[in-house]
Amino acid sequence: MSTDRAGDNPPEQEAAAPGDQAVGTAGNAAGAEGAPQSGPAASVAALAAAVRAVESGERSAASFFAEAPRAGKPAAPAARPATGGTEGPGPAGQSTPAGPAPAATAPHPAGPPPAPTRPTAPEPAARDAAPAPALPPARPAVAPAPGIEGVRQVLAAGGAPEALAQRAAETLGQQAAEALTEDPWQLLAVPGVRPEQADGFARALLGAACGPGDERRAQALIGWLLEQAALAGHSALEASALRTALAQRAVPDPDEALQGAIADGAVLVFQDALETPGRARAAADDDEEQPVRVLLGLDRLAMAEESVADGLARLLNTFERPADEPTTPVPGATTDAAEAGTNADADADATAPQDTATEDGPGAATPEDGAADDTADTRVRPSAGAWAAVATAAPSASAAELIQTVASSGLTTHTGGEAARAEPAALITAARALGLRALGATHTADGRRRLAAHLAEAAADGAADEPAGADAAVTVAGLLSGQEGPGRDADGALALDLLVVLDAPQLDLDTAAVLVESLSDGTRLVLSGDPGGLWSAGPGRLFQDVLQSRFCPQVASRTPDFGPIGELVSGIGVGEFDAVEAPGKEVVTVPVRDAGEAVHRTVQLVADSVPRALGIPADQTQVITVGHGGAAGTRALNAALKERLNPGPGRFGGFDSGDRVAYAPALGRTLTGTVTGADAEGLRLDCEGTAVVVPREEVESGAVRHGWALTAHQAAGSRWPAAVVVLPGDAAGGLTRAWVHTAFSRGEQHLSVVQGVDQALARAVAELPHKERTTRLRTLLRSQAEEQTADPTAG
Numbered sequence: 112m113s114t115d116r117a118g119d120n121p122p123e124q125e126a127a128a129p130g131d132q133a134v135g136t137a138g139n140a141a142g143a144e145g146a147p148q149s150g151p152a153a154s155v156a157a158l159a160a161a162v163r164a165v166e167s168g169e170r171s172a173a174s175f176f177a178e179a180p181r182a183g184k185p186a187a188p189a190a191r192p193a194t195g196g197t198e199g200p201g202p203a204g205q206s207t208p209a210g211p212a213p214a215a216t217a218p219h220p221a222g223p224p225p226a227p228t229r230p231t232a233p234e235p236a237a238r239d240a241a242p243a244p245a246l247p248p249a250r251p252a253v254a255p256a257p258g259i260e261g262v263r264q265v266l267a268a269g270g271a272p273e274a275l276a277q278r279a280a281e282t283l284g285q286q287a288a289e290a291l292t293e294d295p296w297q298l299l300a301v302p303g304v305r306p307e308q309a310d311g312f313a314r315a316l317l318g319a320a321c322g323p324g325d326e327r328r329a330q331a332l333i334g335w336l337l338e339q340a341a342l343a344g345h346s347a348l349e350a351s352a353l354r355t356a357l358a359q360r361a362v363p364d365p366d367e368a369l370q371g372a373i374a375d376g377a378v379l380v381f382q383d384a385l386e387t388p389g390r391a392r393a394a395a396d397d398d399e400e401q402p403v404r405v406l407l408g409l410d411r412l413a414m415a416e417e418s419v420a421d422g423l424a425r426l427l428n429t430f431e432r433p434a435d436e437p438t439t440p441v442p443g444a445t446t447d448a449a450e451a452g453t454n455a456d457a458d459a460d461a462t463a464p465q466d467t468a469t470e471d472g473p474g475a476a477t478p479e480d481g482a483a484d485d486t487a488d489t490r491v492r493p494s495a496g497a498w499a500a501v502a503t504a505a506p507s508a509s510a511a512e513l514i515q516t517v518a519s520s521g522l523t524t525h526t527g528g529e530a531a532r533a534e535p536a537a538l539i540t541a542a543r544a545l546g547l548r549a550l551g552a553t554h555t556a557d558g559r560r561r562l563a564a565h566l567a568e569a570a571a572d573g574a575a576d577e578p579a580g581a582d583a584a585v586t587v588a589g590l591l592s593g594q595e596g597p598g599r600d601a602d603g604a605l606a607l608d609l610l611v612v613l614d615a616p617q618l619d620l621d622t623a624a625v626l627v628e629s630l631s632d633g634t635r636l637v638l639s640g641d642p643g644g645l646w647s648a649g650p651g652r653l654f655q656d657v658l659q660s661r662f663c664p665q666v667a668s669r670t671p672d673f674g675p676i677g678e679l680v681s682g683i684g685v686g687e688f689d690a691v692e693a694p695g696k697e698v699v700t701v702p703v704r705d706a707g708e709a710v711h712r713t714v715q716l717v718a719d720s721v722p723r724a725l726g727i728p729a730d731q732t733q734v735i736t737v738g739h740g741g742a743a744g745t746r747a748l749n750a751a752l753k754e755r756l757n758p759g760p761g762r763f764g765g766f767d768s769g770d771r772v773a774y775a776p777a778l779g780r781t782l783t784g785t786v787t788g789a790d791a792e793g794l795r796l797d798c799e800g801t802a803v804v805v806p807r808e809e810v811e812s813g814a815v816r817h818g819w820a821l822t823a824h825q826a827a828g829s830r831w832p833a834a835v836v837v838l839p840g841d842a843a844g845g846l847t848r849a850w851v852h853t854a855f856s857r858g859e860q861h862l863s864v865v866q867g868v869d870q871a872l873a874r875a876v877a878e879l880p881h882k883e884r885t886t887r888l889r890t891l892l893r894s895q896a897e898e899q900t901a902d903p904t905a906g
Contacts, residue, residue, distance in 0.1 A: 261288030347408030422627030430521025527668025536565035554614035554828035619649025648779035706742035834858030
C-alpha cells in the first residue's frame with residue numbers, strides 16, 4: 112500500500128501518467144523476445160535490462176556503471192555540438208548560460224557547514240569481480256532539431272520514451288534539447304523520472320564518458336533529492352541526510368558534491384539552533400555555545416519561508432491597538448456597538464482585552480511617524496469600547512475571547528474542531544458590524560459553504576443587524592486569484608481590514624507567502640484550524656510552526672464536537688482510541704481479512720448498506736483510503752465503485768458522464784465534482800455547482816482521477832454526510848494520528864471503518880502523531896521575536 116501523498120509513495124506506486132514508464136524501456140520494439148538485435152538496438156535493449164535490474168534491486172547503482180552490457184556494433188563517431196554558446200534552462204525553465212550557476216546569496220546565510228566526517232561510499236561488487244567489458248561508445252551526437260521535435264530526437268537517442276518530450280520541454284524550457292545533449296542528467300528534473308532512469312539515459316548518450324562521479328550527475332541528484340523532500344513536506348534537509356542519500360546512490364564523494372552545489376548557488380545552507388528539552392534557549396549575548404544543525408534547501412523554498420516570517424512580523428509590528436477615545440459611528444454597526452464607540456470612557460480600559468504577549472513581545476505596535484497614506488486615513492478604527500461591546504454580544508465564551516484577542520493584535524491563532532468554526536464566523540460578523548472589511552477564507556468550496564452557514568447562524572443570533580452575506584466566505588485560491596472576495600486596492604493589496612483563514616494547517620509555504628504579502632500594513636490576520644489534522648500537501652507546516660514559536664496570541668476553543676463521531680475524533684486528537692456509543696449507527700467498524708474483501712465490503716457499504724440503513728445516497732458517501740496504489744488504494748476502489756455505480760467505456764479519456772472525479776489544478780488543491788461531458792476544449796465538470804473545463808493535456812497528464820475514493824489529503828477541508836475509511840492490512844505503515852484524525856472526521860452523520868490493520872490503528876493513534884517535517888519557519892519566527900524584544904523600536 113502506498114502512502115498518502117505523492118512524495119511519500121514508492122516510485123512504482125505513483126500515478127502512471129503518460130511517459131512515466133521506465134526510461135530506456137519504452138519504445139524498444141527491437142528488444143522483443145525472440146527478435147535478434149545488433150548495433151544500437153542491442154545496446155539500448157541491454158541498457159534497458161540494466162536499468163530494470165537496478166530498479167528492482169538486483170544490482171547496485173554503482174555496478175550499473177562498472178558492469179556494462181555487451182556493446183553492439185559501434186556507430187560512426189560524430190563531433191559533439193560546441194558548448195561555447197549553448198544555453199541551458201534555469202530552475203524555473205528560463206535560459207541561463209551553460210556551466211556552473213552563479214553563486215546565489217542565501218537569505219541570512221550561516222556560512223559553510225563545518226567539515227563533517229566523510230562517509231565511505233559503498234564499494235561496488237563489480238570491483239571484486241573480473242574486469243568488466245568496455246563501456247559502449249556514446250551515441251552519435253547530432254544537432255537536435257528545433258522545438259519539441261528536437262527534444263523527441265534527443266530522448267530517442269538516449270532510449271527514453273518520446274512521450275516525455277512535452278513535459279521535458281515544459282520543465283527545461285525552449286532549449287530543452289540542447290540542455291539534455293550537454294547534460295543528460297537534467298532529465299531528472301522532469302516529473303516522473305527517477306535516478307536509475309536518468310542514469311540509463313546519460314549512459315546511452317555519453318558512453319564511456321558516463322560515470323557515477325560525474326559532477327553533473329551529483330548536482331542533478333542533489334536537486335532531485337531536495338525536490339522529493341519538498342513533495343514529502345520538508346522545506347530543507349539536514350546535510351547529513353543528503354550526504355547519506357548521495358552515498359547510497361554511488362556518488363564517490365558526497366561532501367565534495369555538496370560543497371560544489373553550495374558554491375554554485377544550487378542550494379542554500381543554513382544553521383538551525385538545536386533545542387534541548389528542559390533547557391532554555393541561549394540569549395543573544397550568552398557566551399555559551401549552542402549546538403546547531405546544518406540545513407540545505409532550495410532557494411525558492413528558503414525565500415518563501417523567509418517571506419512568510421517577515422510578513423507575519425510586519426503584520427504584528429504595524430498593527431495599531433484600538434484607541435479608547437470615541438470613534439465615528441459606522442453604517443451597519445449594532446446600536447450597542449455604536450454607543451460603545453461614541454461613549455467610551457475610562458471604564459473601557461477595564462473591559463478592553465489585556466494581551467501581555469503583544470504588549471511586551473514582538474507584537475508591540477507603535478504608530479509610525481509621519482503622515483499616513485490615503486488608505487490608512489480612510490480605514491475604520493473601532494475603539495476598544497466598541498470591540499468590548501461586540502465581544503459581550505458573542506454567542507459563546509470562546510467566541511468572545513477570540514473577538515477580544517483579535518481586537519488587540521495584528522496576528523492571532525485560533526485552534527478548535529468542527530464546532531469551533533462558529534467562533535471565526537462570530538468574529539467576522541462582529542467585525543463587519545463595526546464597519547470593518549472582514550471575510551473568511553477556506554481551503555475548499557465545501558468549507559466555504561459550511562462557513563457561510565455559520566455566518567447565517569451568527570446573524571440569526573442577533574450579532575448584527577444585517578447578515579454578513581455570502582461574500583464574507585471565500586476560498587483561499589479564489590481570493591488570491593481575484594475570482595472571489597473584494598479584489599485589490601491601488602497598491603495591489605487585498606482590500607481588507609480583517610482576514611480569517613480557516614483550515615490554516617492546509618496552507619503550504621508558497622500559498623502562505625503570497626497570502627501574507629497580499630495583506631497591507633495594519634490588516635488583522637487570524638489563522639484558524641484543527642492542529643490535530645494533517646499538514647499541508649505542499650512543503651512546510653506553517654500553522655504548527657506558528658503555534659510552537661508562540662509568536663503571537665493564541666486562542667484555544669472550548670467548544671467540543673458533539674455526537675459519537677465528534678467524541679471519537681476528539682479522543683484521537685489527544686492520542687486515545689476508545690470505542691464510543693453509537694445507538695444510531697453513527698460509527699460502524701467492519702473487520703476484513705485482506706484487501707480483496709476490503710474492496711468488496713466498501714462497494715457493498717456505499718451502494719447498499721448505507722443508503723438502505725441511513726437513507727444517505729451513494730453520491731453523498733465519500734470513501735477515503737491511505738494511498739493511490741495497492742490492492743485497496745484509490746485506483747482499485749474507484750475501478751470497483753465505477754463498475755457498480757456508473758459503468759461505462761470511459762469515452763472521454765477514461766471518464767464517462769456521471770463519473771465522480773477529483774481534479775487537482777495545483778499541488779495540494781483538489782476539486783471534487785462530476786463529469787458532465789467533453790468537447791474540443793476538454794473535460795467538463797460540475798464542481799460544487801461551478802462549471803469547470805479541464806484541458807485535454809491536463810486530463811492526459813493525470814490531473815483528473817476518479818473520485819469515489821480519495822486519499823485523506825485530497826479529502827482535507829471537505830466533509831460529506833457519510834464517510835467510509837478503508838484500512839487493509841498493508842495500510843498500517845501509512846497511518847499516523849493526524850491521518851486517522853483527518854480521515855475519521857470527514858463524515859458528518861456516519862462513519863464506517865473497513866479495517867484489517869488490527870492493533871496497528873490504535874498504536875498509530877497513540878504513538879505516531881505526525882510524519883515529521885524539517886522546516887525553518889519556527890526558528891525564523893523566534894529570531895524575529897528576539898530581534899523585536901532586543902529593539903522594540905525596530906520595524
